[in-house]
Amino acid sequence: MSDIRFEISAGFLPLLDSALLVAAKEKDFAAAEGIELTLVRETSWANIRDRLAVGHFQVAHMLAPMPIACNLGLTSLAATTVVPMALGLGGNAVTVSNALWRDMAAHGASGDLSPRVTGDALRAVVAERASRNAAPLRLGVVHPHSGHNYELRYWLAACGIDPDRDVEIVILPPPLMADALGSGSLDGFCAGEPWNTAAVLLGHGRIATVKATIWRSSPEKVLGADARWSDANPEALSALLRAIHHAAQWCAGPANHAELAGIMAGPAYVGRPPEWMLPALSGRLGTAVDNVVDVDDFFVPQAKAATFPWKSHALWFYSQMVRWGQVEHSAANAAIARETYRPDLYRSALKPLGAALPGANAKVEGALPAPTPVGSAGASLVLGPDGFFDGGLFDPDDLDGYIAAQRYMPG
């Protein structure tokens, strides 16, 4: 084992997709790069942001849109944050209460997780409730600048439900979602694992659809780095990215899933039973007590360039911030979003390893209906299938056109 050359503190929230950071430490990939990695579990994304700003953390497990929001000034007290690496693809689901599922099933929802069929049933329930002046359904997400918020809204809007008028969207920390569903204070939520599985196993709800079917191969958490630190410590950052790259390869191995589930279950990390961790890792998702669905690419830690910080991902999140009124669209704001994600830092860190490096910085999202070999440096690379469930395409070169076309028009 090498001597300690770098000391790095990282904040994280108790979610399964902190696995890459956790494995980097627990399986000694960080130590092998000369890093003493301290992981600090936090209680809110606001704390992660604040402690990055005051220098307690150099890097953090962050919601993929959050660093963009920090740099756009949508949140106060934020450090300039760069994204040199993503922490995997997918991993979220939409879970609804047992009562809401019964209503949806009466309107045709089946147990196959199809966003279209499930969304149509939900629209029928929303309309039926409105016709008898019942309170709008209340749906939880973990943060306004989260993949959860944007994919939930995308799904609702594409199914003809206005996320701002037809339902109420509230913010709640992920570990409280299952209980809120059980107590009736929520009708549904979109959150990361293991909190959907938790709701099912506790008998509080049913998984209705998943991120992997709403937008397949889509980003969820990223490594956010304090730009002051990463600018001043490029070697430390590169060493950390290599450690996480090795951790991602380890996490991806099915033979390691049981061990990883055990590590994540530990009191310092998620602090819940190992069997809550396994469905996300295997893709065998218990959507109800009596129903298991095999989901392709439910959570992808490493394959398909899952840790590459695509600028097209940053720009899609930006387009959704504009869509839902969080920021005004301008060329300057789009540039800030684009520059937040830093594939150049990723390439320079991983090139010496011969890792598969995409040749491009951005791609058309939704363009690959099947696994497709793409141009790469280092090892060969297969991307896709990717894509939005409604067949939408996001071309980052036509950002203005996409933003203009996506305004939701209630029918």
Place this chain on the structure above:
Amino acid sequence: MAAKPLAVLVIDENRIRASIIEAGLREAGHEDVTLVYDVAGIGRRIAETNPDVIVIDLENPNRDMLENMFQLSRAVKRPIAMFVDRSDSASIEAAVDAGVSAYVVDGLKRERVKPILDMAVSRFNAFSRLARELEEARSELEDRKVIGRAKGILMKSRTISEAEAYALMRKAAMNQNRKLSEIAQSLVTAAGLLGDDA
């Protein structure tokens, strides 16, 4: 003419700490102080109290929910995180170190808010110190209890005096480079297992 008194809302799940903050605010002449221990229904409480300053502990898992509520707030008084101009990074750091955060109504003069934040920071630190000391005192008391029991076991099983029993344990602790309370705990546990606990 004196400025209008500030309305302060303290959100803290720890009731004792909340009371300590409240006492500090009242000592500093702030009369309009509201304490909230549970964030359920917080939106209504904020609308009712219309606070100029909101003090919240960083351990509270609902900060994201609160910040979102502030962002969406259509009220005239819209709270923003403390000192967004970042010109006072030292006091922001002190606050985060102490485990407290504050939101203030946009436009409020910082010299009016800073004493409140400084007070909250020092009281949070004092509370952490107190909690630590209390924990130490509690474990010291436990130690003393277990040492007393161990002494009793030795006195009975070896028919020796209290002073001799104590000296025996001290010697064992020194020889094994362990704490006296650890030696005592082992003795008590062993005696319990062997069924000859006094």
